[in-house]
């Protein structure tokens with residue numbers, strides 16, 4: 542129970558709410574009073590309860606929430622140019638807020654099969670609803686796929702730099718990661734992938750098109766070459782709407798070893814409501830149905846996603862605005878002497894930082910101006926920043942801040 546829920550229940554029943562930490566001692570008092578040897582209580586505690594592979598897990602570093610960021614920077618949220626998490630600045634179509642305001646049954650558990658949303662997605666994508674599973678963001682589906690396929694000690698393969706959730710979820714699931722670095726220019730090294738699959742026998746290969754953080758696409762030929770291997774291929778299309786290439790969502794009817802993931806976070810401005818969806822071959826999907834949390838998509842999330850799909854014109858216009866803005870921002874970034882922007886098919890642009898300031902210093906200097914971008918300082922991507930595409934006035938603000946440095 543959350544602290545807030547505990548507080549409101551407390552006031553409901555006339556008791557004072559206790560923080561969870563104050564509950565802990567009474568729990569251990571109960572076990573201490575049981576007929577157990579006194580040594581039992583002290584021999585097993587803390588980290589000893591945690592699975593060994595998780596004791597050394599590095600926590601995922603999430604982006605700071607808007608309110609926290611606003612307090613830290615001493616700026617109102619509306620005065621922050623937030624271009625660090627590839628969110629959609631236009632938000633969802635107006636139908637979404639209307640539908641959320643008139644939600645009928647928030648007191649009832651959601652449909653475990655998300656039938657209304659899957660039917661709407663079937664119409665949206667042209668793929669039968671029986672192939673579609675919905676999740677609490679594409680993030681949940683990545684974890685669910687791993688939970689269903691990986692035994693501790695198994696391997697996955699990814700191609701860094703790429704979305705770091707693949708490696709994070711692999712670690713949580715006790716798997717290791719075979720990394721096949723991208724070529725200069727961020728294209729896939731398909732011969733190296735083929736060799737690594739033969740040599741290391743990973744269970745899953747994660748491909749991302751467009752890739753985060755560089756915005757490169759995976760071509761049909763590259764995808765087909767990897768699909769021929771004896772491995773499950775997860776194609777993450779979180780940003781596919783911003784590319785001029787079509788989605789491969791319906792390829793799952795042809796390839797038994799392909800899963801395609803998409804999300805409402807970017808295309809529909811619903812990152813905060815957490816709705817992702819995936820296309821699965823029929824031979825696989827039934828096991829994911831068995832293993833998923835029954836109520837993984839909330840009533841609000843399903844209502845919001847269904848409402849977003851009722852206004853395809855809005856979604857199309859927002860996408861077109863962002864694609865147009867990407868091209869305008871790219872041209873402006875090319876004029877900044879200490880940045881080398883990389884052409885992108887997504888709603889962000891990766892830039893190599895070439896001046897005297899490091900990427901980290903640049904990010905900090907921009908934050909002081911109220912402009913948030915993401916920086917990279919890892920072996921696989923050293924001295925880069927990634928700037929999400931926003932509204933025209935946000936591009937103007939980031940360019941003005943860069944010109945001031």
Ligand SMILES: Cc1ncc(COP(=O)(O)O)c(C=O)c1O
Nearest residue numbers: 678679680704753779804806817
């Ligand atoms: C490549 C990629 N896949 C998946 C996600 C997560 O999507 P969701 O918000 O649906 O969990 C992201 C989020 O940034 C991403 O960059």
